[in-house]
Amino acid sequence: MNTLVFSFFILGLIIGSFLNVLVYRLRDAETLLGRSLCRHCQHQIRWYDNIPLISFVLLRGTCRDCETKISWQYPLVELLTGVLFAVVGALFLISGSALEWLEVLWLLGIVSMLMVIAAYDLRYMEIPLTVLVASGVITAIFLGAFWWLVPEPFFASRLWFGLLGGAAVGGFFFLLVWMSRETWMGWGDVWLGAVVGAVVGLHLALPMLTLSFGLGATVGLLAIARKKKALKSQIPFAPFLVIGTLATLFLSEAFPLFFRFYIW
Numbered sequence: 001m002n003t004l005v006f007s008f009f010i011l012g013l014i015i016g017s018f019l020n021v022l023v024y025r026l027r028d029a030e031t032l033l034g035r036s037l038c039r040h041c042q043h044q045i046r047w048y049d050n051i052p053l054i055s056f057v058l059l060r061g062t063c064r065d066c067e068t069k070i071s072w073q074y075p076l077v078e079l080l081t082g083v084l085f086a087v088v089g090a091l092f093l094i095s096g097s098a099l100e101w102l103e104v105l106w107l108l109g110i111v112s113m114l115m116v117i118a119a120y121d122l123r124y125m126e127i128p129l130t131v132l133v134a135s136g137v138i139t140a141i142f143l144g145a146f147w148w149l150v151p152e153p154f155f156a157s158r159l160w161f162g163l164l165g166g167a168a169v170g171g172f173f174f175l176l177v178w179m180s181r182e183t184w185m186g187w188g189d190v191w192l193g194a195v196v197g198a199v200v201g202l203h204l205a206l207p208m209l210t211l212s213f214g215l216g217a218t219v220g221l222l223a224i225a226r227k228k229k230a231l232k233s234q235i236p237f238a239p240f241l242v243i244g245t246l247a248t249l250f251l252s253e254a255f256p257l258f259f260r261f262y263i264w
């Protein structure tokens with residue numbers, strides 16, 4: 001593994017540890033600054049117990065003070081963010097041009113925000129509006145800047161395909177929510193759909209939706225088969241949409257030839 005990819009992995013671990021804090025503190029509208037406390041006994045967490053991944057293993061997943069089990073969300077979000085950052089570095093930083101760095105920075109932002117959205121939806125069955133708006137804003141800025149910097153006709157540009165993708169996926173989800181009267185998915189999913197549609201662009205909207213719905217249906221059926229969920233109970237959809245989006249972004253970059261058959 002080269003140094004750059006490894007640095008991205010470490011950066012992802014550190015950012016992931018901050019994203020965990022964000023998931024909890026957004027809910028309670030707490031300040032994002034200040035030291036972390038154990039959510040059970042309120043003891044301040046020592047700096048050496050706050051090292052991403054390593055502390056969870058050394059403490060065997062329990063608080064040093066009250067021995068309450070620490071949520072699996074912590075190491076999982078840290079590890080996933082680390083791995084996803086490393087994948088972004090490995091796939092998208094080839095020549096190291098300014099344009100590449102712009103895209104990489106945007107992708108790291110999108111990966112982080114989508115991680116928070118997925119973890120938050122899993123935990124609270126809700127999509128955090130501030131993070132959703134922020135992901136839309138950085139995507140608009142990136143697509144705008146990309147169009148400004150790359151000389152290509154507007155109707156062939158990434159910005160145009162992003163706008164079309166956002167409108168198509170957002171519009172499709174709007175219909176689903178409206179027709180099902182919010183039983184299949186919620187209004188938050190409509191806005192998330194618009195953002196991820198803009199992120200992948202119209203040319204990759206179909207593979208993204210196929211992956212997301214395929215995964216959602218598989219997990220949903222497995223859950224019903226194991227009688228963990230009743231047919232009518234809601235399953236949070238954002239995590240599947242996030243996985244489908246990131247998988248589409250990364251796979252289409254790694255295997256452009258395969259995806260050419262899918263692009264109309």
Ligand SMILES: [Zn+2]
Nearest residue numbers: 038041063066
């Ligand atoms: Zn404790």
